[in-house]
Amino acid sequence: MAYSGIGGQAVIEGVMMKNAESYAVAVRKPDHEIIVEKKEYGGICKNERVRNLIFVRGIINFVESMILGMSCLTFSASFFEDEEEKEHERNQKKEKAEMGITICFSLVLAVAIFMVFPFYMSLLFQRFVNSETVVILIEGILRLLIFLAYILLISRMEDIKRVFMYHGAEHKCINCIEHGMELTVENVKKSSREHKRCGTSFLFVVVIITIIATMFIRVDSRILRLALRLAIVPLVAGISYEFIRLAGRSENPLVNALSRPGLWMQKLTTKEPDEEMIEVGIASVEAVFDWKEFVKSIREKENDDI
Template identity: 40%
Template sequence: MPDYPKGLSVGGQAVIEGVMMKGLKTVVAVRRPSGEIVVSDYGGMERPKGWKGWPFIRGNFVLYDALVTGIRALNFSANMSGEETEKLTTKDIILSLLIAFAFAVGLFSILPVLVTSLFKPLRENGMLFALVEGTIRTVILLLYIWIIAFIPDIKRVFQYHGAEHKSVYTYEANEELTVENARKYSTLHPRCGTSFLMITMVAAIIVFSILGAFGPMSIWWKMFWRVVLIPVVAGLAYEFQRFTAKHLDNIFVKPLAMPGLWLQKLTTKEPDDSQLEVGLVSLKAALNLEWRDKKGENETDDEKEKIIEIESSVEKEKENA
């Protein structure tokens, strides 16, 4: 059996010519034009604590952390892959987050409301309005993903997305983290962010249908509530995804997770061996395997202390999973 920390909820995202992984710590591995794989270490992986870790609240903090770390990882990958020459400052990251948030709100919250409002009979029926609006929102999402999938650079990112999922499956199967072992696994994974997007679409329909049951409201109030209730929708979607991912063996739960897995057919592609290698390097680094390999009689006191710290964090991760 492979000697690495077991039972962690590992995962990440694809970046430009690389993969970002979260395990015991957060890292990103990128293949440079020369063929070399470089790794950037972002430090220990911590889940929301205290009230931030409460159900239906924690999802928003997890999502925020994923966005911030994702932008940093994308910046690093752009630099290492030779596509950018400037590094992002904290100000740049905040600005990028605001722009991304504004774009997402405009495209997936405001635009569906405006389009649905064009149909006068729907304006007086809040629940029907939310259903049609949600359908339009989902269509916009599907069209957006389908269109960007034709961009060659995005297609490669989607291949690295597949490499990320295959790497995670190999770890979850308690197999050695090798390309040979990873090849056979699916590119679709139930904890994927793509699945989260689809679940969010459904959660939004439910939340806004309930809101619509209280009576008709103006288009401005509709847009206001679509923005204000984003944390509620995200919190519900996160908890639902956690639940379905843990109970996929249940014949009643599995169908609920299938729409998200189907959507991943658009956002993941079959990776080649070199891309799988990058995904596995990223996962190994996220699991701190370089420290696990140092166990032995010749360990220094600092190394022993580090190993104890790592193993302690494994137990904490299991408790919080």
């Protein structure tokens, strides 16, 4: 499998694809027309040296993905709002402020649910368990169970099911071209809906690395223990990004084996798309990526290797 460098995200009735600084959002409107918006996104950090620092680039990428993802979701949702809501959203300054508040609230909520809550729940077990290692392990298991429960819960929502179908379309389009096939509906349908560079895999790796990292945080003060857990979040995100980045470029058997649990998780966050969804994914790819040239280069390399 060749590395294309493109990545994406499912949005409401659509797909966003990003290649370098260019990104495109393709949305299937209520009248079934596909509309594509292509833009440039330079990111939050313009310094290339800083952007490419190992571990630091993962943190930057995570924040940028949240900002861009929220913007694309807002854009796709605008086609399914009534006239009053559309009028309300026309104030760009207000929209940006609301987006910033939403992102901050999402981060605070995520930290509270996945970091703070499991920590305090695990403290209840200290009454029955003398081993600090076991208590920390219980905390990690609780964190993993909350993550799994969250995905299972949202996967039952009808609107989310459609988003997960578009998520599948996004993956299948990328897999199609990275396996050297022409980007057609039929070829995309035959492609896998799991991909090693998926955000689901990233979040799963974050949970696992957090469990490992907290094993080394051993101080008496509960407040300090919690503070240190929160302090390592950026480092954990950076390490997780490096693994996902490596996995997307490597076919090493060990890397593939370590990637497998994340791929299993994607069976929950991706669903098989229909042909109309695949067409949206293809439109998004074609707006930012010359897949014909890419597939041609793969075939030429294969011929040279023969």
